[in-house]
Amino acid sequence: MPEGHIVHVDARRFTARLAGRTVRAASPQGRFAEGAAALDGRRLTGVEAYGKNLFLRFSVPRGATAGRAMPWLHVHLGLIGGWRWYDADGMQVAGRPLRGAGGGNRRLLLSAGRGQDAVSADLRGAMTCRLADAAGVDVVVDRLGPDPLRDDADPMEGFARASRSKAPLGTLLLRQDVVAGAGLIWRCEAPFLAGIAPQRPGRDVGEPEWRRLWDHLARLMGAAVERGGAEVTTEPADRPAGTRRPTRASAFYLFRRTGEPCRVCGTPISAEPMAGRTVWWCSSCQPD
DNA sequence: AATTTATGTCAAT
DNA sequence: TTGACCTAAATTT
Numbered sequence A: 001m002p003e004g005h006i007v008h009v010d011a012r013r014f015t016a017r018l019a020g021r022t023v024r025a026a027s028p029q030g031r032f033a034e035g036a037a038a039l040d041g042r043r044l045t046g047v048e049a050y051g052k053n054l055f056l057r058f059s060v061p062r063g064a065t066a067g068r069a070m071p072w073l074h075v076h077l078g079l080i081g082g083w084r085w086y087d088a089d090g091m092q093v094a095g096r097p098l099r100g101a102g103g104g105n106r107r108l109l110l111s112a113g114r115g116q117d118a119v120s121a122d123l124r125g126a127m128t129c130r131l132a133d134a135a136g137v138d139v140v141v142d143r144l145g146p147d148p149l150r151d152d153a154d155p156m157e158g159f160a161r162a163s164r165s166k167a168p169l170g171t172l173l174l175r176q177d178v179v180a181g182a183g184l185i186w187r188c189e190a191p192f193l194a195g196i197a198p199q200r201p202g203r204d205v206g207e208p209e210w211r212r213l214w215d216h217l218a219r220l221m222g223a224a225v226e227r228g229g230a231e232v233t234t235e236p237a238d239r240p241a242g243t244r245r246p247t248r249a250s251a252f253y254l255f256r257r258t259g260e261p262c263r264v265c266g267t268p269i270s271a272e273p274m275a276g277r278t279v280w281w282c283s284s285c286q287p288d
Numbered sequence B: 001a002a003t004t005t006a007t008g009t010c011a012a013t
Numbered sequence C: 001t002t003g004a005c006c007t008a009a010a011t012t013t
Helices: A004-017 A033-039 A134-142 A155-162 A184-194 A207-226
Strands: A024-026 A044-050 A053-058 A072-076 A082-087 A108-112 A119-124 A128-132 A270-274 A277-281
Touching: A004 A044, A004 A053, A004 A082, A004 A119, A004 A207, A024 A033, A033 A108, A033 A128, A053 A134, A072 A134, A128 A134, A155 A207, A184 A207, A184 A277
Parallel strands: none
Antiparallel strands: A024 A108, A044 A053, A053 A072, A072 A128, A082 A119, A108 A119, A270 A277
16 A cells, blocks of 8 residues: 555656656546546656655647646545556566456556557556646645655755644654655654654654654665565564565564564554554653 | 455545 | 545455
8 A cells, every 4th residue: 555655666667667658548447537538649758756646747739728738647546546557468567467457447547559568557546636737736746745755855844844843753754744755654663763752742853863763764765665665674683583585574663563572672562543543663662 | 245454635523 | 533535455254
């Protein structure tokens, strides 16, 4: 399920596989029929990931600018959305065949090429899928804080917001105007590695601590991108003996490990609701 | 076969 | 703080 690093992985795939190409667009499911018709036959000219938002820029057809030009496709995957990639044979790229590949849940199918060269991106379950002009994109981006996966990020913009809030750090890290792209996994794992309790009010987090936190976020999320989206925060030495490659059960220090022993000190992992979702922490490694 | 859950966000209380 | 929503996979009946 998608946090910001997944969106950046998608962006890389769009850049590698569809950027610069003339794209066919369809909405087999029908709920984005008008948008798909508007995109069909245009060239993908730009790909941007910002936090959990993906922006795809398409060429504007000459003469067809009756009214505003809408060069951008804005996609937000929400909790359950995702892109599925297919190659010429209708298989997932680098994956197993998808059950129900012809099913009716495909909101937007973007494809290019023919025969051996064909590739398709299949969007399903997204919370947002809409066309936008440049101003529409700006509205979204202007609301976002710095994205640890972007070169243009200024972590101090996030610090400025966090340090004037009394809300707990674990809540602040889910706020997209504080850190764009962070989600439930990172809001737990990064404070653990930084040794800060998620209950600590934002205004009580010092600048050096924030920088430490930011560095962990950027490193963890960057590593997940390099792994093609797979999230792993544990160091090999902190995984059970004999676990060479991280498994689902050994990938995290805290996430979904309520009551299990801390991998560093053995203290049972604590959990409680925070901002409507579960936050996990180690009361020993992350004292109040 | 039906129900629950999921790494997200927004609107309504 | 709660419910609604987008859909697929896991879990329970």
